[in-house]
Amino acid sequence: MATTTLPHAQWSSRLGFILAATGSAVGLGNIWKFPYMVGQSGGAAFVLVYLACIAFIGVPILVSEWLLGRRGQKNPINTMSTLARKHGHHRNWALVGAIGVLGAFLILSFYSVIGGWALAYIRDAVLGGFSGLDKAAIGAAFDAFLARPGELLAWHSLFMLLTIGVVALGVTGGLERGSKLMMPALGLILIVLVGYGITTGGFGEAVAYLFNPDWTKLDGKVLLAALGHAFFTLSLGMGVMMAYGSYLGEEVNLLRAARTVVLLDTTFALCAGLAIFPIVFANGLDPAAGPGLVFVTLPLAFGNISGGLVLGALFFLLLTFAALTSSISLLEPVVELLEERTPLKRVGATVVAGLTIWALGIAALLSFNLWSDVKFAGLNIFDLLDYITSKFMLPVAGLGAIVFVAWKLEQEGVRKELRLGTGGFAVWKLLSRYVAPIAVLFVFWHNL
Numbered sequence: 001m002a003t004t005t006l007p008h009a010q011w012s013s014r015l016g017f018i019l020a021a022t023g024s025a026v027g028l029g030n031i032w033k034f035p036y037m038v039g040q041s042g043g044a045a046f047v048l049v050y051l052a053c054i055a056f057i058g059v060p061i062l063v064s065e066w067l068l069g070r071r072g073q074k075n076p077i078n079t080m081s082t083l084a085r086k087h088g089h090h091r092n093w094a095l096v097g098a099i100g101v102l103g104a105f106l107i108l109s110f111y112s113v114i115g116g117w118a119l120a121y122i123r124d125a126v127l128g129g130f131s132g133l134d135k136a137a138i139g140a141a142f143d144a145f146l147a148r149p150g151e152l153l154a155w156h157s158l159f160m161l162l163t164i165g166v167v168a169l170g171v172t173g174g175l176e177r178g179s180k181l182m183m184p185a186l187g188l189i190l191i192v193l194v195g196y197g198i199t200t201g202g203f204g205e206a207v208a209y210l211f212n213p214d215w216t217k218l219d220g221k222v223l224l225a226a227l228g229h230a231f232f233t234l235s236l237g238m239g240v241m242m243a244y245g246s247y248l249g250e251e252v253n254l255l256r257a258a259r260t261v262v263l264l265d266t267t268f269a270l271c272a273g274l275a276i277f278p279i280v281f282a283n284g285l286d287p288a289a290g291p292g293l294v295f296v297t298l299p300l301a302f303g304n305i306s307g308g309l310v311l312g313a314l315f316f317l318l319l320t321f322a323a324l325t326s327s328i329s330l331l332e333p334v335v336e337l338l339e340e341r342t343p344l345k346r347v348g349a350t351v352v353a354g355l356t357i358w359a360l361g362i363a364a365l366l367s368f369n370l371w372s373d374v375k376f377a378g379l380n381i382f383d384l385l386d387y388i389t390s391k392f393m394l395p396v397a398g399l400g401a402i403v404f405v406a407w408k409l410e411q412e413g414v415r416k417e418l419r420l421g422t423g424g425f426a427v428w429k430l431l432s433r434y435v436a437p438i439a440v441l442f443v444f445w446h447n448l
């Protein structure tokens with residue numbers, strides 16, 4: 001337990017923290033999932049509901065998780081147990097942290113599998129693997145890729161190796177430095193791709209698709225999907241933001257930081273849409289293709305347009321960077337826990353956590369081939385992991401965090417820490433005590 005006496009790591013600057021948190025938020029969720037969800041859930045109606053969920057539910061939970069982490073200065077489990085003890089509450093509040101860390105652990109196992117696909121597609125794009133193929137051939141190539149466990153394993157391993165490598169370098173030397181390098185690159189690539197989108201004939205259609213709501217498509221399911229995605233994209237309920245908050249000092253204004261992170265995250269998601277949909281429309285492809293949108297629909301376009309080689313390589317590089325800045329954040333709470341609760345040091349803790357997650361990831365990737373028949377309640381292992389985490393663990397942990405801040409902490413202290421006046425704090429209280437928890441409860445109940 002010697003490590004607990006060491007001073008806890010701190011972000012080296014506010015910018016470093018913001019970039020790391022944005023890196024966590026911006027991920028496969030923004031570039032792979034958001035566009036296809038928009039496509040499946042009726043375009044702009046989904047976008048508007050999603051934005052409301054981010055503002056009224058996402059921001060309060062994000063701020064709550066940071067606030068708890070900053071007050072606790074420990075891994076999510078110890079943070080929650082320390083704060084519960086200090087304020088005279090039941091030590092079972094530590095469960096909120098535990099569910100979060102476990103959630104991060106489980107999510108990373110399958111997140112890394114998809115990160116591996118992104119890496120594999122960089123190779124395919126660079127080698128011109130999409131060129132001249134028609135729709136059936138591209139779809140078949142994707143299916144064939146998923147059917148080869150050895151290849152999936154190699155890419156998953158490489159992706160995990162990169163993740164472990166960055167996290168092993170520590171909070172400032174790894175997470176912060178990695179995000180400082182990758183986030184600007186990410187922004188730049190996205191600007192180039194949106195720029196290309198503007199030059200295609202499909203840009204106007206893409207804008208209309210993203211921003212002209214068709215309210216008839218809005219139903220309960222879309223609402224739930226939007227809220228679930230708001231959670232996922234802000235990395236909430238997974239101990240991630242709590243862990244990131246634990247490296248924060250007093251000088252950071254949490255609400256202002258949240259505004260920046262949320263704005264950047266949303267901008268990335270919308271720009272991903274503005275990069276992807278023009279290509280889809282200009283080539284007469286289907287915007288509602290679902291999860292295959294970036295792995296089948298886009299390669300089809302890249303294989304048949306001039307400059308497709310470069311655009312394709314850039315796009316999958318973007319996807320990989322986005323995935324990597326998120327995967328390192330998913331590993332962090334697990335590593336922080338091991339560092340503080342076992343004799344392991346940074347590197348050892350990262351390797352142990354990383355390898356365990358890598359092993360679980362193998363079960364996830366086998367669900368696409370050898371183990372496709374292994375099902376629990378009708379779900380293969382990959383879908384099961386996704387289901388349990390996003391439908392249960394994430395809302396429970398997020399709810400726990402905000403309820404603790406809104407109902408279990410002394411409120412005047414919270415007001416001061418958020419640097420709010422009475423008016424602003426009244427709004428905060430309304431959101432954090434009622435709006436956000438009730439919305440999450442509603443979703444949770446609905447999932448049951």
Ligand code: PHE
Pocket residue numbers: 024025026027028029030107232233234235236238240326327329330
């Ligand atoms: N926010 C990331 C994304 O949008 C995913 C993620 C979830 C990362 C939870 C960390 C924790 O892809």
